Amino acid sequence: MQATHGLASLLFSVATALAMAFVAAPVRADDDPWPDIRRDVFDNRDIIENDGTITLDAPYRAEDAAIVPLTMRIPASIAPQVRSLTLIIDKNPAPVAATFHFGAAAGSGERMLSTRVRIDMYSNVRAVIETADGRLHMATKFVKASGGCSAPAAKDADEALASLGKMQIRTFDAAAAADRTPTAREAQVMIRHPNFTGMQMDQVSREYTPAKFVQELEVKRGGELVFRMEGGISISENPNFRFTFAPGSDDTLEVMAKDTDGRVFTATSAGKAS
């Protein structure tokens, strides 16, 4: 897809030139970056706002700008038609935080997706979905946060490096989820990864640590796609995703993550990592 390709290249080129871009051309606080983002990412297509097809939960003031929890919900009436969800943080150096492409195992019930992001300055945060008919719908929240992208990646730097690539998958069997029609289940995928932003100082070289992050994540249930994510540096350290999926004859989740160094991490909810 043209749009997907453009989006991915925006995501990576911005990330690659990040530290320099940040220093050379800081975004002025009063500039509204949204018109440019809308042109680059969505080709200036019409976007329907706040029509209830997507809702976004975000704190008005972030307690920790490096781990801001965001939750998106799509009602069951529209969920089966949703092909993708793009998460945008207007004023981050790489505004496209992630794009999620949904598959058959994403289910037809209410769809929920929750993750944690870095927010670098007071900014609008947007969740944009694209439905099968090519329409775009958006929910927007303003979040007060600062310094999320330059905050050091770890409270315990040694521990973070020692456990890189470790994955944890949980499935939740809440009664409420089982009672839904159609039934849905909820799961959480966690990956130990510093998700370096390129704006963090390296202690030895006194240079910025190059951006290094989980750029691809694929979650399948019994071989069928739940979602595939293309991610950038705005996803917090230790990327964390909680989401609904459709139960099937085999509810084993298989997860594959790939970072910008080409390292591939895999795990399944059956507990065996391969």
Place this chain on the structure above:
Amino acid sequence: MILAPKAAPAGGAFAAVLAAIFCLAATTARAEDTYRVQEIAPGVFAHQGRYEIFTPRNAGDTSNAGFIIGRDAVAVIDTGGSARVGAALLKAIRARTQLPIKYVINTHMHPDHVFGNAAFEDESPVFVGHRKLPRALANRATRYLAINEELLGKEAFAGTRIIPPTLLADDKLELDLGGRTIVLEAHKTAHTDNDLTVLDKQTGTLFLGDLLFAKHVPALDGSIRGWLALLDQLKDRKDVARVVPGHGPAAMAWPAAMTAEQRYLGTIADEVRAMIKEGRTLSEAMKSAGLSEKDAWLLFKEYHARNVSAAFAELEWE
């Protein structure tokens, strides 16, 4: 300061300018003139910082600091949150002794404990810290300086620089002040990943840095599991008569001083663990965990939800 009240000007714009300068001078004077130290044990002095976040008015005087005078030399433990506060500490030291300041020790990386280092540079001390302190400071220097210059304002921030330690404590390090030995201990990740304590053996006075908060709500920037484990170890220390918290009264009895902090951290850990087990989310925990502690602490609103966030992000990997 430069201008005395009697130098009152004649009028007009000149007066306004002078009045403005005088106001600045008065603000400046406030931070320095209210700087007090207490002798909490023979030869051991401590300053109690304010229970506040950084503002231009407090100039970064929001944490405790202290010094120990030996026969031949002085050791300084933490330097306050700006070069200006560091200078006030230096003045307080010089009011009591002219011995050389041989060591300036930082208990951890946070700006309110290290930003005063620059005031001591002319004394040519050896700067001392945890072996992980240089890395922690380097990783955060740019951000720390930018954020705190904004909080303190240019006046109060003037002269503030980050000076990393050159003498590093790997595990234990003994320093001799002449007939007086102080023992530095580098700890595993707790409040931060570079916490260092300083024990004056002669009086059993232990400077805990931010491993101990009293009245001021604890701030978690390391590991809640590590912090609780370390408190358990420190509780039984028989060589400690009194402690100096990083935030709280200048001196406190041990181990009674840690009761509140241990309860606070224990409550967060228990409630967050229970919520993770129930499948609750980070946002839910930030809204509800540990609220029973709300009235027990100052600055709860400023730090608590962030502490829960940090605890959740750590404990969900158990």
